[in-house]
């Protein structure tokens with residue numbers, strides 16, 4: 001089984017890039033399942049019903065999210081619908097709407113959020129231990145998106161889950177890392193998928209506003225880069241159907257002009 005996991009898609013430029021790249025990858029790489037990080041789909045902040053439908057149309061099965069999932073309030077009431085293909089991190093306190101794991105498709109997907117430099121959440125390590133302890137999604141490959149800032153926290157999660165899930169990938173920094181590997185227990189791992197967004201940017205946002213914040217300490221609202229050179233960052237993971245373990249993980253990165 002072949003799974004593609006796509007990094008944070010930023011704004012309309014990111015969505016256009018997904019439209020140009022993903023259907024071809026789905027066909028040419030014979031992908032069985034696509035997981036896409038969608039917390040920045042709508043104008044760089046949050047998701048909407050329309051932007052989610054767009055990603056599904058281009059070949060996405062499940063959309064994971066992160067700290068920006070609550071930015072567009074209209075989507076929040078939809079998160080409780082088990083048919084709606086969007087997860088919010090599992091380790092937000094359980095009083096929040098939505099769910100952090102989905103086992104309805106061919107691949108079971110878990111969305112976690114990190115605590116180092118991100119926010120005050122329940123432990124992602126304890127949350128996934130609780131989920132797996134009950135034999136959740138038995139017989140299906142399980143892939144995990146840990147949406148986190150610190151590389152160390154993501155590397156630690158890889159070791160924590162090695163041999164218990166098929167893949168652990170990181171998101172949130174929007175910067176792809178070059179450390180794809182199969183851990184000794186058979187779990188595919190990469191610290192960050194990267195992003196789908198403008199290259200002449202600061203993690204997908206216009207350079208001017210981002211620089212102003214760094215130079216003056218005063219923030220203006222960030223706007224996503226929507227044209228010019230774009231990058232599409234993802235990894236493809238191949239899973240042995242018999243053992244449920246990963247046999248390979250490789251970066252699938254593309255660049256194009258919008």
Ligand SMILES: [Fe+2]
Nearest residue numbers: 008039040172
């Ligand atoms: Fe993001």
Ligand SMILES: [Fe+2]
Nearest residue numbers: 066067068172
């Ligand atoms: Fe994030």
